[in-house]
Structure formats: structure tokens, C-alpha cells
Amino acid sequence: MNGTSFQSDIRYWLRQGNTVNHLLLWNIAIFVILGLLNLLRYVGVSDLAFIFTYDQLVLHSELGVFLHKPWGLITYMFTHLGIFHIFFNMLNLFWFGNLFRSFLGDKRVLPLYLLGGITGGLVYMLCFYLLLPPGADATLLGASASVMALLLACATLMPNYEIGLLLIGSIRLKWLALAIIVLDLISIPQGNIGGMLAHLGGALLGFVYVKLLQNGTDLGQPIIWVTETLSGARKAAGPKTKRSSFKPKKSPLKVVKKNAVENKQLKLDQLLDKINEKGIESLSAEEKAWLDKHSQD
Incomplete structure (x- = not known):
């Protein structure tokens, strides 16, 4: 043991200047909170806390419900229930988020994550608006659309970059991205059509983001401006102490x-x-x- 507390370890992890770490923490924290509330429901303590929290976090497809809870378009992409669901999403977020970050910089990770999730969520809502009878509501949760945006952005930026996969070996990003898109397409008739289309919406955003960026247009610039403005305001409001950064x-x-x-x-x-x-x-x-x-x- 090195004598450091769990809280100090978390602070050190977050102070590394890596947005991927922050995204991982928020996803895991919300997963743990929902899991504990679900446990209380399972043992018969209370259903209300879990039902209320879940209903506030997920994205609702019915327009009337969505207008009362529009924040769901953001919060849904940080919300998971199943262990395997969050495990694979966080694993891919760690891999492709850091790969994207290493080539295009840390400041573009959050904008692409949010834009991919928002695009996937809007595609989901449009899908169910067209398919479900009026008044019917369905819900979406998970970071899959955001992760797909990061994956397709990496594959578009560096299609021949090779990564190693367990049981498969080395594979180029362009073939990995194509395989995942094909799997999503052929999975549509098996159910969860909205979720699969949300994945594809996020993937499309990732592709368009890089193509526009290569032509000089950064779709995430408004989000970058907001985050940098807020960061600058926090630094200006902080105490005038001696800087302790390494460099x-x-x-x-x-x-x-x-x-x-x-x-x-x-x-x-x-x-x-x-x-x-x-x-x-x-x-x-x-x-x-x-x-x-x-x-x-």
C-alpha cells in the first residue's frame, strides 16, 4: 500500500488532463448509483427511487414526454444497467477514445462523444416516431452511439491503423468499423431496431466529423468554446496560489x-x-x- 486514499487516487486520475478518464468515471458512477437503487428495489425496500431516477436519465422517444425531460438527450449516453453493456462500452471508449485523443487532441473528445450521442438519440426518436403508434413511448440508454462515433472517426482518420483483438489478431480499423456496421444492419430484423439505428447515427456522425475537420470545419468548436470558457472562468475565480504543475x-x-x-x-x-x-x-x-x-x- 502506498498510503494514499481512494479519493486521492481518483483525484490524481482525473487531473491527468485526459477527458476519456472523466467520461469513464461519469458512466461508472451513474451505473453504480442505478445498480444500488435497483438492489433496493430487488430486496423490497422501495421501487420509487429506482423508477424515478431511471425515468429521468433515459431518453424517451415520445415527443410529449421528451419535451418534459429534454435532458435525457444528454444523460442517456451516460446511463447503463447491464454489466456486459457497460463493460464493452467502457472498454471501447477507453480504446478508441484514447486513440482519437492521441491524433486529434484531448479537447475534441468530449464534443465528439456528445455529438455522436445526440445524433444517435435523434435518429432513435425519429425511428420510433415513424414506427410506433401515436402516444407510444420507448426508452434508450447507453453510450453505444457515442462510442461508435469515436470508432468511426478513428477509422476515417487512419483506416489502415492496426489494433490487436483477442482470438482474431491484428485488424485494420476500416475493416473493424465495417464489420460492426454490417452486424448492426443485419441485427435490425432481430429486434431493438431503434438501438441499432442509434448506433448507425453515431457512426455516421463520426465519419462526417472527421471529413469536415479535414476540410477545415470543426463541428465540435462551439462545445470546445463553451468548455474552454468555463475552464477559464474557474481558473480566474480560483485562489491566486503558486502553480504546482510539473511544467x-x-x-x-x-x-x-x-x-x-x-x-x-x-x-x-x-x-x-x-x-x-x-x-x-x-x-x-x-x-x-x-x-x-x-x-x-
Whole structure:
């Protein structure tokens, strides 16, 4: 044991500047809360707490219900009930969220997660509006549409990137994405048509997001602006204490270092910070060559 508390471990995990960690925490926290409320219902203590909380968190397909609970378009993508449902969604969020983050920067992870989920939710509502009789209501929950957006964004950005899968081996992202889309399509006649179409809606958003970004348009820019504004406001409102971070985000070298080892380490840290903030594509050809040469020394 290192003597640190569970709370301090969580704080350290969240302070790493990785939005994927925050998304994982929110999904897991809501899953645990719903699970405990469901346990109370199972043992006969109370049904009301679980039913009320679940009803507030999920996305309702019936327009009248949705207008009374519009926040469901956001909260549903953080809500899970089944263990396998959350396990596979969080596993894919960890994999593809961090892969997307490493190439396009941390600030774009949350916007794509939200936009993918919103698109999937709207497709779900449209599907049931067309298929169900007036007044009928169905509910959607889970991060699948958001995760599909991240997966398709990665596959669109770097289609030939290979990942290793258990029992399958190495596979290129473009084939993995195609296989998942085909599985969703052929699963539609077997039930859960709305859920499958929500997945496809998120996938389409991920594809469109990267294509527009490559042409200079960032669909997530309004969300980035809001999050950066709120972050700046929190920093401005905080106490004026001495900074305790390991290194500033922007610290150009203005003095001569005492030796070459310190100089190389500082430059490596600066390049890694730049990748973390803006993605690996922000590096110049010279910076990429230097990083390839020295990062494995």
C-alpha cells in the first residue's frame, strides 16, 4: 500500500488532463448509483427511487414526454444497467477514445462523444416516431452511439491503423468499423431496431466529423468554446496560489541549459504536451522526426 486514499487516487486520475478518464468515471458512477437503487428495489425496500431516477436519465422517444425531460438527450449516453453493456462500452471508449485523443487532441473528445450521442438519440426518436403508434413511448440508454462515433472517426482518420483483438489478431480499423456496421444492419430484423439505428447515427456522425475537420470545419468548436470558457472562468475565480504543475503548457526555452540531457528532456516534454493538447498532427515534420529519434532513447 502506498498510503494514499481512494479519493486521492481518483483525484490524481482525473487531473491527468485526459477527458476519456472523466467520461469513464461519469458512466461508472451513474451505473453504480442505478445498480444500488435497483438492489433496493430487488430486496423490497422501495421501487420509487429506482423508477424515478431511471425515468429521468433515459431518453424517451415520445415527443410529449421528451419535451418534459429534454435532458435525457444528454444523460442517456451516460446511463447503463447491464454489466456486459457497460463493460464493452467502457472498454471501447477507453480504446478508441484514447486513440482519437492521441491524433486529434484531448479537447475534441468530449464534443465528439456528445455529438455522436445526440445524433444517435435523434435518429432513435425519429425511428420510433415513424414506427410506433401515436402516444407510444420507448426508452434508450447507453453510450453505444457515442462510442461508435469515436470508432468511426478513428477509422476515417487512419483506416489502415492496426489494433490487436483477442482470438482474431491484428485488424485494420476500416475493416473493424465495417464489420460492426454490417452486424448492426443485419441485427435490425432481430429486434431493438431503434438501438441499432442509434448506433448507425453515431457512426455516421463520426465519419462526417472527421471529413469536415479535414476540410477545415470543426463541428465540435462551439462545445470546445463553451468548455474552454468555463475552464477559464474557474481558473480566474480560483485562489491566486503558486502553480504546482510539473511544467507549463507553453514554456519556450529562453535560457541555455546546463547540459544536453536536460535540454533533450525538456524538448521531449514540450512535444508530448503539444500532442496531448492538439494531437500528433499539430507537430511539424521536423518535430516528428526529432520525436521519432529521441523518444525511445
